[in-house]
Amino acid sequence: MRTWIMGATALAATMVTGMAEAQELIVEKKVFELPSFTTQSGRTLKQVRVGWESYGTLAPDRSNAVLICHFFSGNSHAAGKYDAADAQPGYWDAIIGPGKAIDTDRYFVIASDTLVNLNTGDPRTTTTGPASIDPDTGKPYGLDFPVVTIRDFVEVQKALVESLGIKRLALVAGPSMGSLQTFEWAASHPEMVAKAMPVIGAAEANAMLIGWLDVWAAPILVDPDWNNGDYYGKAPPLAGLAKALTAVTLQANHEDWAGATFDRRPARAGEEPGKALRNKFQVQSVLDNAGEARARLSDANHFLYLVKANQLFAAGGTSLADGMARIRAPLLYITQPKDLVFTPETVARTVEAAREAGRDITHLTIDGVRGHLDGVMSMKQAEGAIRAFLER
Template sequence: MTTRRGLLTAAALLAASPAMAQEVVEKKVFEAGDFRTRGGASIPNTRIGYQTMGTLNAAGDNAVLICHFFSGNSHAFGRLQPGGPAGYWDAIIGPGKAIDTERYFVVSADTLVNVNVPDANTVTTGPASINPDTGRPWGMSFPVIAMRDFVEVQKRLLDSLGVKRLALVAGPSNGGLQSIEWAAAYPDFVQRAMPVIAADIDAWMQGWLDVWESPIRLDPNWREGDYYGQGREPPLRGLAEAWKVVTLQAVDRAFTGQFDRKLPEGQDPARRIGDRFAIEKWLDDRAMARAKTTDANSFLYMVRANQLFLNDYPGVQAALEGAARRWLVIPAPNDRVFVSDGTKQFIELLRKAGKQVEAAEVTGPMGHLNGVVGMAPVADRIRAFLAE
């Protein structure tokens, strides 16, 4: 995830305009209590983190829910501290922006089994959490989580906040999938859905998700998920290789062109088989840095949640038949994760189901990640969609 860091000091921020001061948001914790999964298992003491901006109206119907991508968390907008980095969709969420927090009450929440367990700004329940029956981390005994389980915990959160209807549910990638799941599960609760860089999880995509996670299972330090004990090393190498696959698939060839025919200092792959090309070193460094801030078991559980997208329905068409009516679908034409033909097919399925569908595109050299870091150019389309 790419973020930008604010230049204001804490003192300068306090002296800034009310609109600027409002950009600082508080990370909160929702205690969801005992939760029964779609698979029938019970999870005690379920918790997720969330943040809000704006004010809920008396009718409770001006709420917007933002769902995060695979490796993200609730930090979609604002800053968690003065001068800190802005949320990934800060370009379109805030006072006077496309999703205007002077009009809408915007909520963004961490998912269950969030991969960012080591991050203090992430609150989640998953395999790294303590099982109260054993006093030890759940590991792979944690119940299987489906995409619909993300939605059901978020629904509890929204109910606790007094939300009666969502004016919009939106998000990129995994967040877009959650948006679709929301629209199918609660069509009367969701007025509009805006999945970004997301479509169906078909067998081809399920297979890619298996490729993503395979290096973790092959790392001997994984120990079938039992690596949390004292003196045991986490499967960092396998997790880094997993992030390497995700990272390369998430960017476009145009982005990687900067590494063409370049070699790190002291490296000569034409002479020594162990030496690296610049693209390899970039992937190695980026993936290992990400591995050190995430949890391998949570990665596996997040993969399975994606593979169980719309699992309550016999197929995507059946799910969409009863879904919410109004849609804005935003793909990236150079997306290597949710490829163009799959997105076009998804839009046609929506239209076949009789939905009111608009489409816009996010473009740029970042491929799939255009839907995370490149949303500013489609701000007017989003604003118009909300005004209809």
């Protein structure tokens, strides 16, 4: 089977890489392909491809595998660098690596891109979604791509994991949308998940989050270049996508960070915000520029499909109570009380549902000035708790 071969080749490459490196992980992106994949909504897609990375070495008995699931705007670059000169390591590098909390001297850590991943313009992301070519038509799917769910993301990961001969994961973990996948893994495949570490997320998208996700998506829908999803080969809806990404960035942060970083400084000296409607404060300018830069590497339809997948999410498919009833894995649930996306109230409901279902849950809060983003950027705080959880 082609997927097996690709997996095995990639695995061999990783083992070599793993041995060559001592304290710094140098990683390479690999591609996993499924000749055929049927979505939860019942559509069969051909040639489903996702990128993936791995860190560490798979044990001969294949018992040391860890799966890391990425956040909304992230990809499979969870740790390490692509080369020694790389300025920025993967997003959870603080807790994944040789001797780190998720110790790649002990664990074989896998991270994969999801379906409908946002970063279609990034050469190191591989995904399948509306921007992909439909093998049957030779054209991008556009809105003909089926609705996909967090469960679909998990099923593709399961195929990847199984292609490596892994029957059970020592840990599934991830921040934000990665935590949704983590809860989904634990609820849908309890026999395959020894431990689960959902970070800055919840086991269900509640009504408020559904509403916020619509606020994020709104500028895309209004952008005339979106054209009901039919813009491939034409001007893409960059303005709408940039504003959408600006909203994500703002809500993923916190006023402690915004206040300390920007206060009420104007974007440019001599262009006081009060002098003209277009003159900006620095916070507006920085967020807009970041949104525009990210939009150029992203796809608007993928953004909308990610929004949909997140809105549809309930671990196990129906409800918080049902999802928790299915889970068997001990949970290390790490959240940030200043999180504006998965708020303390939302987190409390997930904790309560876990306890009502008799789950083995340890709830740890981290702090910082970034709010939601502390679950990506400030994870070193949780190092001791993660080690203790893995040792149990």
